[in-house]
Amino acid sequence: MHVSFEEAQHIIESAVTKSKELGVKMCIAVLDSGGNIKAFARMDDAWVGSSDIAIKKAKTACYFAMPSGEIGKLSLPGSPLYGIEHSNDGLITFPGGVPIVDKEGNLIGAVGVSGDTVENDHIVAVAGATKCGQCDMPKHPWRT
Incomplete structure (x- = not known):
């Protein structure tokens, strides 16, 4: 199952609303x-370079069914996934990408955001992902 076009539009709207509340672009x-673009928005004056980063954060969250920042923790030097960001035509392993999970616990897509601090x-x-689902997958057998 995939996030629908209508859901994707609501996710964008919710994320833009939160961005405006925070005063960021x-x-x-x-x-x-499947990791394919369903919807995209670049707010006025948002950095052009953040477009690619947002897409790659979403791709990271989608491909591994966890927030991109969690992959980052596993990819530090000496960690089991060190260097993973070089796979899959480039991943982003810092916060800003989250999976979208439906009520049954199925991955239906991901949201990636870039343009300010990784915290924002x-x-x-x-804010976007929770408009149409949750951000946490059920516990994966190999995740601790």
Whole structure:
């Protein structure tokens, strides 16, 4: 199952609203569960370079069914996933990408946000994702 076009539009709207509340300009990407772009917005005056980062944060969250910042914790030097950001045509392993999970616990897509601090990027991504689902996958067997 994939996030619908209508849901993707609501996610963008919710994320833009949160961005405005925080006083920041963001790029916001919504991907379906296959990692394909469903919707994208770049707010006026948001950094052009943040477009690619938002998409890659969403892709990271989607491909690994966890927030991009969690992959970052696993990819530090000496950690089991060190260097993973070089896979899949480039991943982003810092906060701002979150999975979208439906009520049954199925991954239906992901949201990626870039344009300010990683803390604000994450806050805006969560505001978008929770418009149509939750951000946490059921516990994966290999995750501790």
